[in-house]
Amino acid sequence: MAENIPAVRIDGLKKTYAASNKQPPVEALKGVSLTITQGEFLALLGPNGAGKTTMIGIIAGLVNKTEGKVEVQGVDATANPDKAKSFIGVVPQEMNFDIFEKVFEIVVTQAGYYGISRTEAIPKAEQLLKDLGLWEKKDTQAQFLSGGMKRRLLIARALVHEPKILLLDEPTAGVDVELRRGMWDFLRKLSSEGTTIVLTTHYLEEAELLADRVAIINHGIIIEEGTVKELITKLNYVTLLLDTVEPVKDATLVLLREMNVKKIDQDTLELTLSPGQTVNEAIRKIAATGIQIANVRNAGSRLEEIFINLTKK
Amino acid sequence: MALRSPILVGYYTMVRKDVVRMLRIWGQTLLPPAVTMALYFAIFGTFIGSQVAAIDGYPYIQFIVPGLVMMAVITNSYMNTVFSFYFAKWQKTFHEILVSPMPSWAVVAGYVSGGVVRGFLTAIVVIAVSLFFTKLTVFSFAIIFGAAFLTSFLFSLLGLINAMYAKSFDAINIVPTFVLTPLTYLGGIFYSIDQLPEFFRIISLFNPILYMVNAFRYGFLGVSDVPLSLAFGVMGVMTVVAFGTVLYFFSKGSGMKQ
Numbered sequence: 001m002a003e004n005i006p007a008v009r010i011d012g013l014k015k016t017y018a019a020s021n022k023q024p025p026v027e028a029l030k031g032v033s034l035t036i037t038q039g040e041f042l043a044l045l046g047p048n049g050a051g052k053t054t055m056i057g058i059i060a061g062l063v064n065k066t067e068g069k070v071e072v073q074g075v076d077a078t079a080n081p082d083k084a085k086s087f088i089g090v091v092p093q094e095m096n097f098d099i100f101e102k103v104f105e106i107v108v109t110q111a112g113y114y115g116i117s118r119t120e121a122i123p124k125a126e127q128l129l130k131d132l133g134l135w136e137k138k139d140t141q142a143q144f145l146s147g148g149m150k151r152r153l154l155i156a157r158a159l160v161h162e163p164k165i166l167l168l169d170e171p172t173a174g175v176d177v178e179l180r181r182g183m184w185d186f187l188r189k190l191s192s193e194g195t196t197i198v199l200t201t202h203y204l205e206e207a208e209l210l211a212d213r214v215a216i217i218n219h220g221i222i223i224e225e226g227t228v229k230e231l232i233t234k235l236n237y238v239t240l241l242l243d244t245v246e247p248v249k250d251a252t253l254v255l256l257r258e259m260n261v262k263k264i265d266q267d268t269l270e271l272t273l274s275p276g277q278t279v280n281e282a283i284r285k286i287a288a289t290g291i292q293i294a295n296v297r298n299a300g301s302r303l304e305e306i307f308i309n310l311t312k313k
Numbered sequence: 314m315a316l317r318s319p320i321l322v323g324y325y326t327m328v329r330k331d332v333v334r335m336l337r338i339w340g341q342t343l344l345p346p347a348v349t350m351a352l353y354f355a356i357f358g359t360f361i362g363s364q365v366a367a368i369d370g371y372p373y374i375q376f377i378v379p380g381l382v383m384m385a386v387i388t389n390s391y392m393n394t395v396f397s398f399y400f401a402k403w404q405k406t407f408h409e410i411l412v413s414p415m416p417s418w419a420v421v422a423g424y425v426s427g428g429v430v431r432g433f434l435t436a437i438v439v440i441a442v443s444l445f446f447t448k449l450t451v452f453s454f455a456i457i458f459g460a461a462f463l464t465s466f467l468f469s470l471l472g473l474i475n476a477m478y479a480k481s482f483d484a485i486n487i488v489p490t491f492v493l494t495p496l497t498y499l500g501g502i503f504y505s506i507d508q509l510p511e512f513f514r515i516i517s518l519f520n521p522i523l524y525m526v527n528a529f530r531y532g533f534l535g536v537s538d539v540p541l542s543l544a545f546g547v548m549g550v551m552t553v554v555a556f557g558t559v560l561y562f563f564s565k566g567s568g569m570k571q
Contacts, residue, residue, distance in 0.1 A: 061411060099404070112323060115322045
């Protein structure tokens, strides 16, 4: 497969869920276009009901699109869905394995659906379960696994046919911090080996740490996309907290009215940089008013701020 | 022998999973028809049947055994697909197959084969039980096999259609209770339609199960209320129509995808 063919290309994708149970139709996707390059790690961010799961579902073949085009590795997913699906591994949001089935059998059976014989699938399943720390549980019925183990089983099952593209729908939801970090390491390794990864998440830290690129989706449209750095620069949401040596007088603050400076408490200011403004320049202007700065701190999760600002619109 | 075609591997995986499941829970799949049919054989065949005149020259119990075996085949092949597919939909385990590259026809074939295997296993169990009550003659193995195959194939397909559109566990019991059971009881298992008044005899000819029961019975006893070619024709046409319908809806994802 040529390097320049996108892993996934979505063009004008629309989805309207039909009316049901006296509920009106829901327009979940309103014309999404997105190109995901080979080997890219894309995070899809958005609040509940934004359309993330619908989008993943359409790419994976779980949801019928209303309009638009999806190509997977250059293959039209409508004209040739079976071929398109062969490139994809899916980690769904909900546990969707047979809870009465044993862990090992779930993974080997899934390989079978992708045309991999049991003889070939058995060593692959063994390796995956070992990599994901589930080998000890291979003969346990899935219903008896802990929440974190079930999540890892979903990942093992999605990877058994060695997909070029892995779609993960909130894979770390409800997983404790230690396990989440372990999963991040696993996904980073997978990404470094060339697998294209699309991850939807509510954890902004996760997107910021893992993703090459972030797409923010809300009300069925992609409202922003780019690298985390690009988004911060483009949207100008660099916010710093400045600890001052002495309490800041309101009269002094008036001198900074052209800048985006807020007084948080007596000796703390919040500074949001304006487009193109450097930290140096902003600090110089503040210092020129006589305010002495003792310390500069990051105001918190930068991506979170962008996310909140964009999705509240 | 190693399977080479990816589609064949997928199909084999589906059938294997279903057969392992039905054998693992044999107490829920194979034992109930054995117990129920033993009661039918004892009560209708032995106790009441001994008071009933021979039909087509055969003792009553020998006349009803093929029909009762067919009743078990119909019920079990139907229930196998309706339950396994609806349960997979309800648990969302069907997504495992939906995201895979298996073509629709192979998925349908996988589910239907599970139903056919269940139908045949049930037939073997029930026939074995019947031997405790009567002796069986075999007129033609090919006709027995053909009738059992087409019937279990057809009812596995009908079970899939039911499961596709079922939105609750209640909905998968409505058809078996209110449609399948009455049609089966009125399908000539316990009597020859030649014994009925003309009006009811003609009405009975519109019951498709009559043709399945009679074809199967012909395989054992060599007697039938309807021509054999008509019986196989009805089964064949219904199977082709049901298969086409299921394939069409499966390829569109009806009742499976939003």
